[in-house]
Structure formats: C-alpha cells, structure tokens
Amino acid sequence: MTEPRRDWAAAFALVAAASLIGRLLDSEISQTSQAMIYLAAVVLASYKLDRLPAIACALASVTAFNFFFIPPRFTLAVEHHEHLIALAVMLGVALVVNQLAAGLRNESQAARLSERRARQLQRLSKDLIEAGSEAEVRELGLREFESAFAGPCLIALRDELDAAAPRDSTRDGLRCCVSEAAVLGPGTSRWPGLDAWFVPLGDKGHVFGAACVRPALAADVDAREHAQALCSLLAHALWRLKLSADMAAARSEVERHQAQRTLLAAVSHDLRTPLAAIVGAASSLQAQRDRLAEPEQRRLLASIENEAAYLSIVTENTLQLVRLAGGSLQLRRDWESMEEIIGSVLARVRQRDPTRRIKSRVPRELPLVKVDPVLIAQLLTNLLDNALKYSEGAVDLTVQADAGELCATVKDRGAGVDGEDAQRLFEPFVRGERSSGERGAGLGLAVCRAIAIAHGGRLTVRRRSGGGSSFCLALPVEAEQPEQAKA
Amino acid sequence: MKALVVEDDREIRTLMQSSLSVEGFEVQTAVSVSEASALLQHDPPDLVILDLGLPDGDGAQLVSEIRRRSAVPIVIVSARHQEALKIAVLDAGADDYLTKPFSVGELLARIRVALRHRGTALAPALIRHTLADLHVDLELRHVERDGVALHLTPTEFNLLARLVRSAGRVVTHRQLLTDVWGPEFTEHTHYLRLYMGQLRAKIEADPAEPRHLLTETGVGYRLAVE
Numbered sequence: 001m002t003e004p005r006r007d008w009a010a011a012f013a014l015v016a017a018a019s020l021i022g023r024l025l026d027s028e029i030s031q032t033s034q035a036m037i038y039l040a041a042v043v044l045a046s047y048k049l050d051r052l053p054a055i056a057c058a059l060a061s062v063t064a065f066n067f068f069f070i071p072p073r074f075t076l077a078v079e080h081h082e083h084l085i086a087l088a089v090m091l092g093v094a095l096v097v098n099q100l101a102a103g104l105r106n107e108s109q110a111a112r113l114s115e116r117r118a119r120q121l122q123r124l125s126k127d128l129i130e131a132g133s134e135a136e137v138r139e140l141g142l143r144e145f146e147s148a149f150a151g152p153c154l155i156a157l158r159d160e161l162d163a164a165a166p167r168d169s170t171r172d173g174l175r176c177c178v179s180e181a182a183v184l185g186p187g188t189s190r191w192p193g194l195d196a197w198f199v200p201l202g203d204k205g206h207v208f209g210a211a212c213v214r215p216a217l218a219a220d221v222d223a224r225e226h227a228q229a230l231c232s233l234l235a236h237a238l239w240r241l242k243l244s245a246d247m248a249a250a251r252s253e254v255e256r257h258q259a260q261r262t263l264l265a266a267v268s269h270d271l272r273t274p275l276a277a278i279v280g281a282a283s284s285l286q287a288q289r290d291r292l293a294e295p296e297q298r299r300l301l302a303s304i305e306n307e308a309a310y311l312s313i314v315t316e317n318t319l320q321l322v323r324l325a326g327g328s329l330q331l332r333r334d335w336e337s338m339e340e341i342i343g344s345v346l347a348r349v350r351q352r353d354p355t356r357r358i359k360s361r362v363p364r365e366l367p368l369v370k371v372d373p374v375l376i377a378q379l380l381t382n383l384l385d386n387a388l389k390y391s392e393g394a395v396d397l398t399v400q401a402d403a404g405e406l407c408a409t410v411k412d413r414g415a416g417v418d419g420e421d422a423q424r425l426f427e428p429f430v431r432g433e434r435s436s437g438e439r440g441a442g443l444g445l446a447v448c449r450a451i452a453i454a455h456g457g458r459l460t461v462r463r464r465s466g467g468g469s470s471f472c473l474a475l476p477v478e479a480e481q482p483e484q485a486k487a
Numbered sequence: 488m489k490a491l492v493v494e495d496d497r498e499i500r501t502l503m504q505s506s507l508s509v510e511g512f513e514v515q516t517a518v519s520v521s522e523a524s525a526l527l528q529h530d531p532p533d534l535v536i537l538d539l540g541l542p543d544g545d546g547a548q549l550v551s552e553i554r555r556r557s558a559v560p561i562v563i564v565s566a567r568h569q570e571a572l573k574i575a576v577l578d579a580g581a582d583d584y585l586t587k588p589f590s591v592g593e594l595l596a597r598i599r600v601a602l603r604h605r606g607t608a609l610a611p612a613l614i615r616h617t618l619a620d621l622h623v624d625l626e627l628r629h630v631e632r633d634g635v636a637l638h639l640t641p642t643e644f645n646l647l648a649r650l651v652r653s654a655g656r657v658v659t660h661r662q663l664l665t666d667v668w669g670p671e672f673t674e675h676t677h678y679l680r681l682y683m684g685q686l687r688a689k690i691e692a693d694p695a696e697p698r699h700l701l702t703e704t705g706v707g708y709r710l711a712v713e
Contacts, residue, residue, distance in 0.1 A: 312588050316567060332570065332705065335677040337684055339695050340702040347701065362695035364688060368680055373704040374570065482677035 007049045011057035014041040019064050031069060035086055038065045039093060046098035058094030062087045117226045120144055124230060128237040137241070141211065141234045148226065151196070151214025158209050170212050173198045177210040183228060186218035199227050202235040260322070270314050274307040317447050324450035331375065331454060335368040335482055338399055338406060345380045353388055360397040367477050369406055371455055379448045380408060383471050386444060387412040391468065406475045413468040422461050491532040492516045493523040494564070495541055503536060506591045520544035527553060534598060537581070539565040539572055547576045554580035560601035564589070570705050577659045577706065584657065600655035600712065616651045618711060621690060621699050623651050637689050642667065646682050650700070655712035657703050683708060
C-alpha cells in the first residue's frame with residue numbers, strides 16, 4: 001500500500017477504533033471521557049499522519065462523536081450549544097496539534113540533515129589532511145558530493161579545463177565559474193536559469209578549479225551553502241599542496257646554492273696551491289736558470305709538470321661534480337664490457353704503478369652493462385689512484401657478477417676507514433683522519449659516488465679484516481641482455 | 488714536410504708550432520675554419536692538426552671537405568666531454584685524436600702513426616702486423632701467438648683485419664660495425680663487445696689488461712704497434 005493510502009486508511013481506522021472503544025465503555029463512562037477518547041485518536045492522527053488525512057480524521061471523529069454519542073444518538077443533530085462548542089474545540093485542537101506535529105517533524109528532519117552535513121564536512125576535513133596529490137583531493141571531493149547530492153556532480157581542476165576538451169555546457173559553466181571566481185546558478189544573481197550550481201574552488205586570486213552540483217533548487221539555500229563549504233575545504237587542501245610543493249622547491253634551490261658556494265670555496269683553495277707551486281718553479285727557472293745546477297733545473301721542471309697535471313685533475317673533477325650534482329650531465333649509456341673498461345683503466349694507471357702493485361681478477365663472459373664507459377673508467381681510475389697513493393703493498397681489483405648486479409671492488413692494505421669516517425669520505429673535500437701528508441683531489445670520491453648514483457648503482461666502502469679498505473662499485477645488470485650475433 | 492696547425496688558442500698554437508719545427512716540419516698556422524680552408528686550397532700540407540673548439544665551426548665539416556679531395560693525415564685535438572663531436576669527426580675521416588691536456592710526446596707519437604698510414608699516396612696497404620708474441624698475415628689469413636696458430640671465426644678474423652689495416656690508429660665503433668657487418672649495423676655496439684671479448688680471449692695473455700687490442704673508451708678500438 002502506498003504511503004498516502006496508508007495514511008487515509010490509518011485515519012479512518014483510528015476513528016473506528018475510538019468509536020468502538022467508546023461504545024464498549026458506554027455504560028461506564030460519561031460523554032466527556034468519550035470525547036477524550038476521540039481527542040486521543042485525533043492527536044495521534046495529527047502527530048503521525050500528513051495534514052489532509054489528519055484533518056479528515058478530526059472531521060470524522062467529530063462527526064462520529066456527534067453521531068454515536070451525542071443525543072439524539074444516531075443523528076447528526078445537536079441538542080445543546082455545549083456540544084457544538086465541544087465539537088469546534090475538537091476540530092481546533094486537531095488542526096493545532098497537526099500543525100505543531102508537522103512543524104516538529106520538519107524541524108527534526110532539518111536538524112538531522114544539518115547534522116549529517118556537519119559530519120560530512122568533518123570527515124572530509126580529516127581525509128583531506130592525508131591527501132597527497134591534487135587527484136586525491138578531487139576524488140575525495142567527488143565522493144562527498146555524490147553522497148550529499150543526488151544528481152551527477154563533477155569536479156574539474158584548472159589545468160583540465162584549460163586543456164582542449166569537448167565543449168559542452170557543463171564545461172563552459174565550469175570555465176565561466178573559474179574565471180568569475182563566484183557561484184553561478186539558481187538562487188544566485190548570476191545565471192539563475194542553469195540546472196546546476198557551479199561553485200569555484202578557491203576565491204579571487206587563487207581559483208584551483210570548480211565543481212558542478214546537481215540538483216540545484218533556487219530556494220534551497222542550505223544545500224548551496226553546504227556545497228560552498230565542501231568546496232572551501234577542497235580549495236584549502238589544494239592550496240596547502242601547492243604551498244608545500246613550492247616550499248620543497250625553494251628548499252632544494254637553497255641547498256643547491258649552498259652546496260655550490262661550499263664547493264667554490266674549497267675548490268679555489270685546491271686550485272691556488274698547485275698554481276702557486278707552478279708559478280714559483282717557473283719564475284725560479286726564469287730568474288736563476290744560469291745559476292741553478294742541472295738536477296735542480298730538472299726538479300723544477302718536473303714539479304711544474306706534476307703540479308699542472310694535478311691541477312688538471314682537480315679542474316676536471318670539479319666540473320664533473322658540478323655537472324653531476326646539477327643533473328645537467330648527459331650520460332651516454334651503451335652496452336659496455338667491464339673487461340674492456342678495466343683494460344683501458346689499467347693501461348692508464350700502470351703509468352703510475354711501475355712495480356705492478358695492482359693485481360686484477362676479471363672473470364670471462366661477464367654480462368654487458370648499460371653504462372657511460374668514460375665515467376665508469378674515471379670512477380675506477382680514481383679508486384685505483386687513491387689505493388696507490390694512500391697505501392703500500394698490493395692493490396686488488398676484482399669483478400663479480402651475481403644477482404642482477406655487477407660489482408667491481410678495489411681493495412688495499414692501507415690505514416682503513418672507520419664507520420662514521422666512511423660516510424664522510426664521500427663528501428667533497430674530506431680526507432680520512434689518518435691519511436698522510438699526501439695530497440688528494442678532495443673531490444675524487446664525491447665524484448665517484450655521484451657517478452655511481454647517476455647509473456642507478458652504489459659505491460660503498462668498508463674496513464677489511466686484517467686492515468685496509470675495500471671500495472665496492474655495484475652496477476645494475478639488466479635482465480635482458482642484447483641479442484647475440486651469428487658467428 | 489709541411490704541417491698545418493689549426494688552433495685558436497695562442498699558447499697551444501705556439502707550443503705545437505715549436506715542437507713540430509724541432510721535429511723538422513715547416514709549420515703553417517690558422518686560427519679558424521675559414522682560414523684553414525683558404526690555406527688548404529692554396530698550399531696543401533702533408534699533415535693537418537685540427538682543434539675541435541674553433542670559433543667559427545666545429546671542424547667536422549672541414550674534415551669531410553678535406554677528405555673529398557685528399558688523403559692527408561688529420562689528427563684532431565679535443566677537450567674532455569666532447570666525445571660525441573670527436574667520434575663524428577673520426578667517422579668523417581680524421582685519423583686519430585688527442586685529448587687536452589696532452590704531452591708533446593703523445594702528439595708526436597700520434598703524428599708518426601698517422602703519417603705511416605697515409606704519408607704518401609702510394610703507401611702499401613698494411614697486410615702484415617707483428618708485435619711481441621703476435622703475428623698476423625692478412626693475405627694468408629694466418630694468426631699466430633707465440634708460434635701457435637690461432638683459430639678465428641670469419642667474423643673474428645674480419646674484425647682483427649680491420650684493426651690491422653689501421654694498426655696504431657683508433658677505429659671508431661661505427662667504422663668497425665660498418666666495415667665488418669654492414670651499414671645497417673651501426674647501432675649494434677653490443678656485437679663489438681662480444682666479438683672483441685672473444686678476440687681478446689684468444690689473442691691476449693690477460694684479456695683484462697690487453698697488450699694488443701686496446702680499448703679507447705667511448706670511441707673505438709686500436710691495435711697497438713709498440
């Protein structure tokens with residue numbers, strides 16, 4: 001049975017019940033009590049039922065009371081004026097109670113709606129704190145809109161609207177809303193004829209997008225304001241995301257500048273020292289050549305050559321580090337053989353290792369790696385030069401391939417490094433505590449690590465049992481090796 | 488013998504000029520590509536030293552132009568991080584390269600090798616190569632090490648032969664791939680890695696520290712002549 005019919009049926013059922021009860025207790029109670037029974041029925045009907053059935057119930061009660069109990073019985077005639085008053089009052093009461101009850105019902109419905117909306121705002125607010133991206137914010141917003149409003153709702157962010165998209169009325173509305181930074185639709189002073197509200201996310205100066213809300217009724221101010229409150233929360237979240245992105249960018253910019261400044265200071269020192277030695281030796285040769293003994297002349301010339309070579313290394317390392325740190329170095333990666341890279345490295349390093357302290361062990365048939373060979377060669381050369389300089393005795397160079405990685409290790413029997421020192425070694429211009437008066441191009445290991453990282457690998461150092469250090473370069477090996485050629 | 492030094496930096500130019508004169512060359516200098524072109528037209532030298540960082544051009548085009556007309560040995564001088572350009576110029580026909588800073592000894596050594604290969608128009612093609620324990624005869628298709636004949640597959644032999652024909656000079660990846668496999672294979676550097684690895688395994692006492700088959704990282708390979 002549908003609601004209205006049920007209401008009507010209930011109305012008459014109540015009247016019938018009241019009549020029945022009155023009839024049953026006819027001999028025991030007075031007319032006044034019978035009137036009260038009917039009144040009870042009317043109040044019940046007014047509270048529970050809609051207005052029309054309730055009024056019908058009141059009228060029917062009055063009629064029934066008149067018919068069944070007011071003398072002369074079983075007629076609609078009325079004996080005394082008193083009875084007319086009673087009847088009028090009953091009708092009045094019915095109407096008033098009905099009105100009050102309806103009012104109460106509406107208020108309680110409105111209060112429940114308000115509470116639901118307030119809870120929704122609270123929930124959205126909490127969820128938005130966790131949101132990490134614009135897309136997430138949009139998803140959360142859409143979810144809440146769909147539960148709060150019946151019609152199809154849409155949220156669009158600014159960049160989506162800017163991009164070329166199919167032109168339809170909804171998109172046009174959203175674009176207009178963004179550019180006006182105001183609410184459009186029924187009940188507002190802008191475009192009241194639309195079928196939906198268009199609410200901006202944000203306000204003048206910073207509009208992140210807009211929402212389209214349906215259904216939109218001009219009179220439903222509360223619904224429109226709720227939509228605006230939701231949009232306000234979304235706008236705040238988007239604003240927060242934008243600010244934190246800006247802050248992160250600014251912070252890394254500052255860090256980069258700071259790093260460059262530190263580098264500059266350290267580098268200028270490392271450049272000036274060999275230059276001073278060169279200028280000194282050259283000017284000495286200029287001024288005193290005739291009086292200098294042959295061996296002394298040779299020594300000065302050798303010094304110039306060595307210092308200049310060192311200067312060259314420092315310059316290259318510095319440039320390299322700046323390029324790598326700034327991300328502007330383009331890696332020229334190709335399939336390379338570690339055996340070849342090591343071959344060319346050893347060819348150069350042996351010039352500084354006349355007694356052949358370096359012992360290499362490179363297995364056959366190593367997998368090819370996708371690297372920039374010049375950079376890897378530089379890295380290994382650096383490690384070997386360090387080992388030769390800071391240690392005595394044998395230096396081991398070994399290569400191993402396992403578990404998706406290729407590792408090249410340089411081991412020496414020098415002073416070794418301790419836990420914390422080990423990490424600081426890779427920072428520019430730090431040398432180990434116990435390194436002797438030997439000079440190092442302080443950038444060397446920093447460049448090496450930057451090269452390793454740029455290839456998706458790592459460079460680590462550990463102490464060897466028995467003394468000395470072990471530097472390990474690990475490079476990723478792609479599972480798919482390139483196709484083999486025919487013999 | 489006449490040498491043309493194309494270098495815009497005055498100190499380096501003067502240094503090269505004096506080192507070459509001491510070795511008996513008659514040296515002309517140019518500071519730009521256009522000046523070099525003009526000198527090459529009127530007074531062709533027997534050797535060209537070309538810097539890659541010239542103000543009015545990168546030298547690659549100059550090399551192609553020279554190669555259209557003559558086989559004069561060309562040695563290029565480049566700074567680090569100019570790899571791509573260096574390889575392009577080698578592929579265009581330059582004979583060898585030097586990286587700054589270089590020593591005079593290195594410069595003269597490269598010049599010697601370049602001259603040996605292209606010095607005169609009638610220079611015989613290199614078909615035999617011997618160094619230390621290695622002996623290669625391209626005509627007889629015979630390779631031996633320490634007196635023991637080595638068996639090479641056809642591709643391995645072709646690869647070695649190409650290096651022998653340019654013995655002492657660098658041969659770029661592209662040149663090797665084109666000459667041994669064909670022009671469609673210029674991107675297949677992994678072929679080179681595999682086959683050079685196989686050659687080293689057969690020819691070298693220690694493949695990881697080769698005596699003969701030298702790797703020029705990022706550029707190509709070179710067969711040692713000393």
